[in-house]
Amino acid sequence: MHGWHGQALHVNLKTQQTRSEQVSPELLQSYLGGRGLGDRLMRETFTLDPFDADMPLIFAVGPLCGTDLPATDQLAIVSRSPLTGTIFSNSTGSRFATRLKQAGYDMLIITGKSDKPVTLQITPDSTVIEEATALWGTTTTETLSTLAAKGSSAVIGPAGEAQVLFASIQFHDGGTAARGGLGAVMGSKRLKAISVDGDIETAVAEPQRLANARDDILRLFNASPALFGELGFKEFGTAALVDLIARRRMAPTANFRETFFPGSFNYSGPALQKEYAPLKNGCHNCPIGCRVTASDGQPLPEYDTISQFGGLLNNDDLPTIIAANNTCTALGLDPVSAAASIATWSELRGSFPEPEDIVPLLHDIAARNGDGEQIAHGARRLAEDSGRPEVAMTVKSLELPACDPRGAYGIALSYCTSTRGGCHQQAGVFAPEILRKPVATDRFSFAGKAKLVKIGENNNAVIESLVACRFAFFGASLEEYGEALAAATGIGHTLSELQQIGERIFLTERCYNQQNGFDRNDDTLPERFFTEAGSHGEEFDIPPLDRVRFYEERDRYYRLRGLDQFGQLNTTEFLGKQP
Amino acid sequence: MIRQVEKYLDKMQRDRIGKPGGMALVASDDTVIGQGNDALQSLGSSLLERLDLTAVALVEPTFPFTDYLVVATPTAETRITPRDTETRTFLHDIPILRSSQLSGEPADRIAELLGQRKGVLVEGVGIIAAGSITVEQAYINASSLFHSLLVMYLLDLLTRTNIPEQELQQLDDFRRNWLKPLVSPETLLPGKDLNDPTTILQEMSRVGRITVELGLVDSFFGNISCRFDNTLYISQTAASLDELEGCIDPVPFDNSSTCGITASSELLAHRLIYEQTGARTLLHGHPRFAVIMSMLCDTPDCPIDDCWRDCPHTRLLGNAPVVAGEVGAGGLARRVAPIIGDSGKAVVYGHGIFAIGRDGFDDALNAMIETEEWCRREYFRRLDMKISNR
Numbered sequence: 001m002h003g004w005h006g007q008a009l010h011v012n013l014k015t016q017q018t019r020s021e022q023v024s025p026e027l028l029q030s031y032l033g034g035r036g037l038g039d040r041l042m043r044e045t046f047t048l049d050p051f052d053a054d055m056p057l058i059f060a061v062g063p064l065c066g067t068d069l070p071a072t073d074q075l076a077i078v079s080r081s082p083l084t085g086t087i088f089s090n091s092t093g094s095r096f097a098t099r100l101k102q103a104g105y106d107m108l109i110i111t112g113k114s115d116k117p118v119t120l121q122i123t124p125d126s127t128v129i130e131e132a133t134a135l136w137g138t139t140t141t142e143t144l145s146t147l148a149a150k151g152s153s154a155v156i157g158p159a160g161e162a163q164v165l166f167a168s169i170q171f172h173d174g175g176t177a178a179r180g181g182l183g184a185v186m187g188s189k190r191l192k193a194i195s196v197d198g199d200i201e202t203a204v205a206e207p208q209r210l211a212n213a214r215d216d217i218l219r220l221f222n223a224s225p226a227l228f229g230e231l232g233f234k235e236f237g238t239a240a241l242v243d244l245i246a247r248r249r250m251a252p253t254a255n256f257r258e259t260f261f262p263g264s265f266n267y268s269g270p271a272l273q274k275e276y277a278p279l280k281n282g283c284h285n286c287p288i289g290c291r292v293t294a295s296d297g298q299p300l301p302e303y304d305t306i307s308q309f310g311g312l313l314n315n316d317d318l319p320t321i322i323a324a325n326n327t328c329t330a331l332g333l334d335p336v337s338a339a340a341s342i343a344t345w346s347e348l349r350g351s352f353p354e355p356e357d358i359v360p361l362l363h364d365i366a367a368r369n370g371d372g373e374q375i376a377h378g379a380r381r382l383a384e385d386s387g388r389p390e391v392a393m394t395v396k397s398l399e400l401p402a403c404d405p406r407g408a409y410g411i412a413l414s415y416c417t418s419t420r421g422g423c424h425q426q427a428g429v430f431a432p433e434i435l436r437k438p439v440a441t442d443r444f445s446f447a448g449k450a451k452l453v454k455i456g457e458n459n460n461a462v463i464e465s466l467v468a469c470r471f472a473f474f475g476a477s478l479e480e481y482g483e484a485l486a487a488a489t490g491i492g493h494t495l496s497e498l499q500q501i502g503e504r505i506f507l508t509e510r511c512y513n514q515q516n517g518f519d520r521n522d523d524t525l526p527e528r529f530f531t532e533a534g535s536h537g538e539e540f541d542i543p544p545l546d547r548v549r550f551y552e553e554r555d556r557y558y559r560l561r562g563l564d565q566f567g568q569l570n571t572t573e574f575l576g577k578q579p
Numbered sequence: 580m581i582r583q584v585e586k587y588l589d590k591m592q593r594d595r596i597g598k599p600g601g602m603a604l605v606a607s608d609d610t611v612i613g614q615g616n617d618a619l620q621s622l623g624s625s626l627l628e629r630l631d632l633t634a635v636a637l638v639e640p641t642f643p644f645t646d647y648l649v650v651a652t653p654t655a656e657t658r659i660t661p662r663d664t665e666t667r668t669f670l671h672d673i674p675i676l677r678s679s680q681l682s683g684e685p686a687d688r689i690a691e692l693l694g695q696r697k698g699v700l701v702e703g704v705g706i707i708a709a710g711s712i713t714v715e716q717a718y719i720n721a722s723s724l725f726h727s728l729l730v731m732y733l734l735d736l737l738t739r740t741n742i743p744e745q746e747l748q749q750l751d752d753f754r755r756n757w758l759k760p761l762v763s764p765e766t767l768l769p770g771k772d773l774n775d776p777t778t779i780l781q782e783m784s785r786v787g788r789i790t791v792e793l794g795l796v797d798s799f800f801g802n803i804s805c806r807f808d809n810t811l812y813i814s815q816t817a818a819s820l821d822e823l824e825g826c827i828d829p830v831p832f833d834n835s836s837t838c839g840i841t842a843s844s845e846l847l848a849h850r851l852i853y854e855q856t857g858a859r860t861l862l863h864g865h866p867r868f869a870v871i872m873s874m875l876c877d878t879p880d881c882p883i884d885d886c887w888r889d890c891p892h893t894r895l896l897g898n899a900p901v902v903a904g905e906v907g908a909g910g911l912a913r914r915v916a917p918i919i920g921d922s923g924k925a926v927v928y929g930h931g932i933f934a935i936g937r938d939g940f941d942d943a944l945n946a947m948i949e950t951e952e953w954c955r956r957e958y959f960r961r962l963d964m965k966i967s968n969r
């Protein structure tokens with residue numbers, strides 16, 4: 001087999017049984033890998049409680065992983081989110097992906113709860129479950145250094161152990177499955193860490209064709225200002241976005257009451273560069289290198305983290321932002337949800353924390369101490385418990401990232417249609433609306449946005465199943481990655497076949513959510529965005545979203561998706577027809 | 580969406596990339612909207628039923644040079660690969676469909692190919708281009724294909740052994756009636772002094788529009804900038820030169836802000852040129868005869884096989900130096916900056932012209948016109964010589 005290995009490793013932590021099982025070529029070709037294959041493997045279990053012993057936690061790579069194609073050292077982590085209750089997939093870049101593939105597997109499916117804390121060690125020859133009581137309670141940083149000799153590792157921190165609803169999974173090289181609390185699912189299984197290593201190569205069907213696709217992709221990276229431009233990610237990391245988002249008046253400030261934070265120049269890309277003289281870093285095999293580390297080796301935060309611990313909390317103190325990022329990493333917390341939940345808590349109590357109180361608060365959240373206990377349930381529950389649900393800036397309980405929906409209407413719509421809740425990544429509309437790639441769209445218009453979101457969602461479902469880094473698509477497109485897929489696997493998919501795969505994956509997720517009780521009322525934004533204006537810019541205003549136009553466009557989206565006016569589809573019929 | 584369809588069909592008509600009445604633009608939201616030629620519209624609609632695209636542009640070229648390209652392609656080949664940078668960077672290659680392959684339901688076959696690339700060439704129909712997420716994108720891709728195919732056709736003419744009489748007549752008509760005369764620079768309005776940001780933004784928009792109106796460039800492909808104090812004002816990536824209002828980024832020379840992350844992909848070239856020449860303004864575009872002439876290299880037994888990337892030589896087109904180098908971070912910036920100062924102009928292999936101005940935009944625009952004019956004259960001199968030698 002080319003591209004894939006066709007093997008899944010099943011591990012039951014309760015029975016301690018492990019088995020390698022073939023994945024049928026039909027499933028591989030219909031779901032590709034990563035998010036798509038992970039979703040498919042959840043078909044029997046997606047209604048279970050996220051902390052149920054039988055809830056799978058899936059790590060899946062794709063057919064391009066292990067090749068030398070840029071931005072493909074990537075994997076998806078799939079389960080049901082305890083934070084949102086939706087099916088949830090995180091994709092991230094880590095050498096862990098390539099090593100899992102080199103161990104001989106396309107996916108790892110973990111079920112069962114161990115009685116004692118354990119680690120899992122996977123190589124081509126063996127899968128070992130080892131007691132790890134000594135590691136329980138340690139930070140991700142400590143655990144990762146203990147496991148340094150064992151290949152690549154994915155670990156949880158104290159927050160995951162305590163089942164904080166937005167606990168993350170951290171990878172040894174800076175990758176993270178940050179969102180949706182999948183670290184809590186791992187914690188509920190008492191699985192502290194997974195290490196993988198191996199040397200099995202990914203067979204490529206047509207190496208020369210793959211090399212050509214690689215050249216095409218690199219040429220497009222060169223031509224992309226956001227990637228290789230002197231003000232882009234390669235130079236500044238994603239912190240390059242701080243200034244742009246400020247200028248667009250889309251920087252969530254003081255829990256989204258404003259959209260411009262004058263202090264943001266304190267933590268812009270250039271400010272970071274001046275202060276920390278960063279070294280360029282990034283995923284193995286990726287020429288973009290969007291992750292930057294300070295010259296002393298400590299990782300510097302990415303855009304969303306910077307902005308959330310900055311303007312969202314009314315904080316312009318850069319050292320605090322860096323410290324908060326390090327603390328989230330060490331404790332295994334999603335920085336976006338952590339900061340947003342603190343912002344909600346702040347609005348509820350009427351004041352934002354002083355910079356020096358932020359890090360201690362994060363420790364309280366991870367330990368579920370004092371105020372931290374309430375905040376650990378996330379913004380939506382926190383606000384509801386306080387009788388003021390409107391204060392939570394969430395969609396489907398997922399805290400919104402650092403991109404205000406009033407400043408870009410496609411992003412606004414995509415927050416609502418995303419199957420994992422308040423996230424614009426699934427639709428990839430950030431590129432055309434903010435970065436003008438591959439072409440620009442009018443961010444203050446709803447025209448054409450339903451279609452833009454739908455196409456973006458389908459494409460991105462493919463991207464996260466290949467798995468390729470979404471940043472690569474600020475330069476290249478599925479045209480080139482589709483060609484690479486054909487070269488790697490020897491199986492050509494036309495663009496419309498790929499789009500069908502994307503649609504299959506996306507609608508499968510929508511079916512799961514619908515069966516778990518989600519409906520049209522969940523496809524909406526917090527009231528604030530329809531009633532309050534954002535901060536005005538030099539030549540433009542940021543008015544509240546036009547509710548009528550917003551729902552018109554959402555209805556159009558439902559029609560384009562083949563859903564009824566309530567946003568529903570016949571789930572049994574749909575799932576029954578899928579491979 | 581109907582407004583977008585009207586706007587870009589109108590642009591296609593102004594660009595004259597197709598016969599009058601031989602173009603259509605079809606877009607699909609939750610309904611399908613089309614404008615232009617009826618037959619092409621209905622073909623466009625059938626394509627949108629088969630592919631999840633936002634729009635399709637269909638263009639029957641002014642004279643059937645696209646058909647001549649298909650005929651000249653060996654029957655075993657299923658795609659053609661023009662050698663210009665546009666193809667190399669963005670299009671990769673262009674699938675072709677011969678009329679003999681169009682029996683049955685042509686939309687099936689066309690859709691299959693259109694799913695693989697940004698546009699396809701169909702014998703007897705013309706150019707069909709996809710807009711995956713916007714209507715504008717279909718327009719852009721159609722004009723990109725038109726540019727690459729026309730450049731390829733004209734370049735091939737110089738090496739063709741036999742040009743039939745009918746084709747010669749069409750060519751003559753194209754030369755006399757389709758190509759716009761490049762006006763002498765004196766007839767252009769004099770520019771204003773570039774002493775404040777407001778004037779600079781206005782002048783940039785004005786000059787961008789003139790560049791397109793002169794037929795020097797297709798609107799989408801090109802960029803323009805102006806240096807003022809410590810700021811470089813530059814058109815944004817994916818901006819159209821004839822619609823620059825609101826699409827210009829101020830970029831501080833000391834990189835103290837990254838707002839310019841949306842600036843043109845040639846930002847680095849612009850910056851280096853300012854740093855090394857002291858110019859005030861810069862204009863970059865892809866005029867077709869400069870692109871054609873830049874690729875005519877007579878070096879015998881040259882060992883270089885990737886001319887776009889690896890050619891270390893500087894050749895001359897008139898007094899404009901020609902260098903190699905790929906788009907964006909691909910190397911052209913470092914090659915152009917050192918050689919543009921003397922003549923105020925430079926041509927990049929297979930790509931286009933960079934032209935600078937010392938005070939205003941006039942001399943930058945003049946330099947671009949001069950270069951393109953020289954290349955056009957030289958091209959037809961060679962073609963005429965070849966034709967009369969038959």
Ligand SMILES: [Zn+2]
Nearest residue numbers: 801864930931
């Ligand atoms: Zn150019």
